[in-house]
Amino acid sequence: MKYYSTNRQSPEVSLREAVMRGLAPDGGLYMPGELPSIPKAFFNNISSMSLSDIAFIVADRMLGSDINSSVLRRIVAETFSFDIPLVQIDDNVYSLELFHGPTGAFKDIGARFLARVISHYSGQAPGQKVKVLVATSGDSGAAVAAGFHGVPGIETYILYPSGGLSRAQISALSLPGRSVTPIEVLGTFDDCQRLVKQAFIDSSLRREVAITSANSINIARLLPQMCYFFHGYASLLAHGERQDASPSGSPVVFSIPSGNLGNLTAGLMSMQMGLPVSRFIVANNVNNVTVDYLHEGVLKPRRAIPTVAKAMDVGNPSNITRILDLFAGSHAAITRVVDGYTVSDRDIKGTISLSHLSSGYLLDPHSAAALCALRSRLSPGEKGIFLATAHPAKSARVVAEATGEKVPPVFEPTSRRHNAPPHARISGSYDALRRLIVN
Ligand SMILES: *Cc1c(COP(=O)(O)O)cnc(C)c1O
Numbered sequence: 001m002k003y004y005s006t007n008r009q010s011p012e013v014s015l016r017e018a019v020m021r022g023l024a025p026d027g028g029l030y031m032p033g034e035l036p037s038i039p040k041a042f043f044n045n046i047s048s049m050s051l052s053d054i055a056f057i058v059a060d061r062m063l064g065s066d067i068n069s070s071v072l073r074r075i076v077a078e079t080f081s082f083d084i085p086l087v088q089i090d091d092n093v094y095s096l097e098l099f100h101g102p103t104g105a106f107k108d109i110g111a112r113f114l115a116r117v118i119s120h121y122s123g124q125a126p127g128q129k130v131k132v133l134v135a136t137s138g139d140s141g142a143a144v145a146a147g148f149h150g151v152p153g154i155e156t157y158i159l160y161p162s163g164g165l166s167r168a169q170i171s172a173l174s175l176p177g178r179s180v181t182p183i184e185v186l187g188t189f190d191d192c193q194r195l196v197k198q199a200f201i202d203s204s205l206r207r208e209v210a211i212t213s214a215n216s217i218n219i220a221r222l223l224p225q226m227c228y229f230f231h232g233y234a235s236l237l238a239h240g241e242r243q244d245a246s247p248s249g250s251p252v253v254f255s256i257p258s259g260n261l262g263n264l265t266a267g268l269m270s271m272q273m274g275l276p277v278s279r280f281i282v283a284n285n286v287n288n289v290t291v292d293y294l295h296e297g298v299l300k301p302r303r304a305i306p307t308v309a310k311a312m313d314v315g316n317p318s319n320i321t322r323i324l325d326l327f328a329g330s331h332a333a334i335t336r337v338v339d340g341y342t343v344s345d346r347d348i349k350g351t352i353s354l355s356h357l358s359s360g361y362l363l364d365p366h367s368a369a370a371l372c373a374l375r376s377r378l379s380p381g382e383k384g385i386f387l388a389t390a391h392p393a394k395s396a397r398v399v400a401e402a403t404g405e406k407v408p409p410v411f412e413p414t415s416r417r418h419n420a421p422p423h424a425r426i427s428g429s430y431d432a433l434r435r436l437i438v439n
Contacts, residue, residue: 002033015066022213038274047237055227075116086235102146104391110221111147122153134214135192142172159192174420187428225266250276255374255386257366259312261319283373291340297331309365341373352402362392
């Protein structure tokens with residue numbers, strides 16, 4: 001399959017090139033040239049299928065012409081090596097727990113898949129390691145470090161700002177061996193991003209080593225996220241819910257705690273491939289650029305402000321261009337299937353507290369935002385699934401304040417981190433980074 005840029009000012013490319021480039025040369029995001037439909041028959045026995053079987057079938061429809069089936073089956077199995085349970089919260093509401101991966105957030109899934117796809121392509125040019133560069137201001141670094149650690153054919157360099165990460169976030173980057181090199185940059189996150197950009201435009205460096213990025217806009221991070229929408233639907237049927245229970249067809253509504261809109265994009269692509277979904281709800285925190293767009297029809301990016309759902313503190317959602325592209329730019333077409341709701345920090349803490357009191361179910365702030373939006377928007381007869389995107393232990397302080405309950409630390413430093421090499425440390429100068437990469 002060919003991949004095109006949403007800006008349509010650069011040539012269509014193969015999957016390999018779209019993955020290795022990350023961003024298209026014209027600054028657009030890559031999209032698959034078509035969304036192959038999934039045969040109706042698939043949905044008749046989907047409820048008895050395993051996560052990895054469903055994920056393989058979806059991935060094979062998308063990528064089967066680019067990656068050999070047996071390789072793809074292995075990549076999918078290694079990516080989805082943990083459970084994604086659907087937990088019933090009440091009669092009509094379910095939690096899709098995407099946080100059982102190594103770093104406790106759904107970003108593990110995209111990172112694990114991307115690492116293995118890059119490794120697959122690097123194996124086609126034996127003897128040469130691909131160097132992956134990524135700048136992080138927090139959690140995405142942990143998912144990338146864990147997802148790329150020990151994957152053959154790849155060396156990963158993670159740049160983070162000195163003083164910008166919590167102790168747990170820094171320790172999550174410390175892994176044994178040499179395949180992941182954390183680099184503390186004496187500067188800001190912007191300096192880290194500038195250094196990475198400089199490496200990509202350094203043509204003499206690119207002649208010496210193969211470099212690529214694990215940036216969140218990479219199409220190979222998005223594709224595996226489609227799989228869990230199909231899996232969530234299958235699990236709902238397995239819970240005994242009927243797919244024809246509503247006159248409009250499917251009663252299924254997904255509520256998505258949103259920042260850069262990767263999950264919403266994956267959900268909408270799944271729907272266009274034939275997943276029986278009735279609609280989506282976007283939950284924003286007070287950085288509600290997307291919700292404002294849905295209500296007003298105008299996109300007004302602005303500076304983000306901090307909230308308790310940090311990973312959703314986004315003022316200019318990158319994947320909105322992909323969503324506009326999916327609907328040919330039509331606001332009316334988008335709002336037919338996407339509804340939006342804004343959740344304040346108070347709503348988030350109230351939802352965590354109420355859920356704990358009424359059922360003992362612990363929510364992290366991002367998942368709580370999605371549940372809060374779902375409760376306020378779900379109509380009678382609908383069945384709602386909200387994406388639980390992070391483990392409550394990752395926001396232990398907020399959860400403890402809202403519930404009075406201490407959440408045991410699941411992702412704290414472990415003993416295996418003791419034999420991790422110390423982090424490299426560089427000033428904001430590009431030469432120092434270049435030397436690290438070349439050696
Ligand atoms: C990144 C993140 C989000 C936002 O997801 P998008 O796909 O960028 O909209 C929500 N919750 C958590 C825990 C995250 O890490």
